Amino acid sequence: MRRYTVFVSFIILSLVPVQAQNIRDRWMSGLEDTVKVCRISIPGTHDSGTAGVRFPMKHYARTQTMNLSEQWDAGIRFFDLRPKLEGGKLKIYHGPANCHLTFDEALLILTRKLEQHPAEFCIVMTNMAGGGQQATDMMMDLIHSTISTDMLAVFNAYMTVADMRGCILFIHRNTPSRGVDVPGVVVRGWPGNGTSRNARMVSSDEKSAELWAQDYFTSGNNDKDAYLSSKWDSMYRVMRAFCGADDAVWCINHASGYTGTGISTNIKRCSDYINFHLEEYLKDHHGPIGIIPMDFPSQELIDAIIDCNK
Numbered sequence: 001m002r003r004y005t006v007f008v009s010f011i012i013l014s015l016v017p018v019q020a021q022n023i024r025d026r027w028m029s030g031l032e033d034t035v036k037v038c039r040i041s042i043p044g045t046h047d048s049g050t051a052g053v054r055f056p057m058k059h060y061a062r063t064q065t066m067n068l069s070e071q072w073d074a075g076i077r078f079f080d081l082r083p084k085l086e087g088g089k090l091k092i093y094h095g096p097a098n099c100h101l102t103f104d105e106a107l108l109i110l111t112r113k114l115e116q117h118p119a120e121f122c123i124v125m126t127n128m129a130g131g132g133q134q135a136t137d138m139m140m141d142l143i144h145s146t147i148s149t150d151m152l153a154v155f156n157a158y159m160t161v162a163d164m165r166g167c168i169l170f171i172h173r174n175t176p177s178r179g180v181d182v183p184g185v186v187v188r189g190w191p192g193n194g195t196s197r198n199a200r201m202v203s204s205d206e207k208s209a210e211l212w213a214q215d216y217f218t219s220g221n222n223d224k225d226a227y228l229s230s231k232w233d234s235m236y237r238v239m240r241a242f243c244g245a246d247d248a249v250w251c252i253n254h255a256s257g258y259t260g261t262g263i264s265t266n267i268k269r270c271s272d273y274i275n276f277h278l279e280e281y282l283k284d285h286h287g288p289i290g291i292i293p294m295d296f297p298s299q300e301l302i303d304a305i306i307d308c309n310k
Helices: 002-024 068-074 103-116 132-146 224-242 267-282 299-307
Strands: 042-045 078-081 083-086 089-094 097-102 122-126 168-172 185-188 195-203 208-214 250-253 291-294
Touching (some): 002 299, 068 103, 078 103, 089 103, 103 122, 103 132, 132 168, 224 250, 224 267, 267 291
Parallel strands (some): 042 291, 078 122, 122 168
Antiparallel strands (some): 083 089, 089 097, 185 195, 195 208
């Protein structure tokens, strides 16, 4: 009898990671249809495609160890993709670093995940890494030719979970040429290296929403301690204020950043500091925190953000 009990206990314990995985890769299925998307706490990744960055660029260009598929399975639902036009193709880059992933490959990964989990949805932010206006226009056309119309979210400020299920909402930081059909929205007034509550997300048919964006990504020098403290303070203040924001306000609050320049750049040092403080803050926090793009997020931190929705 004792041997049987031990055996059953072993089986139950061995199933725990599998059960947790099943919950994480479809956690949005538990959200109420009527919840507004802008009030959902969504874990995201900054420069999401960088798991493929190779030596010698790894140290100062890689921000993720998980590939896109692994990020989805861990619960990530906001993806930051930065295409660059090179050799007639749109390839994902981080600055000068090739991520060895094309934009259409990234889209295929995400659409397959949505096909497998139609109750889920995701948000993709694009920001061109090179190629100018031609690359921006080409990206818009590629999205339309790669993704079926019923998988492209139709934006409005008050859109709900029901509006988004099975879809991708695209948020673009680059404006296409006049007349180019934009899937999703274009951001006007992104703050760059700082914080703004005056940015807007605007669709082709001029539907718009107020966007709070915090993207204080560096101090531009090596004052590590001063920058990290200031970065966390910027992030903290946006989270606190967003809890009481109007229910049509959207929020993208970056946990990502770096210290140093050139070969002294250290992304991991910053993520260790910010991610630790964020996880500690969430232990006692109640209420929505918006979209949080992160570098090197732990599973515990991803889960903590998802838990804000309970």
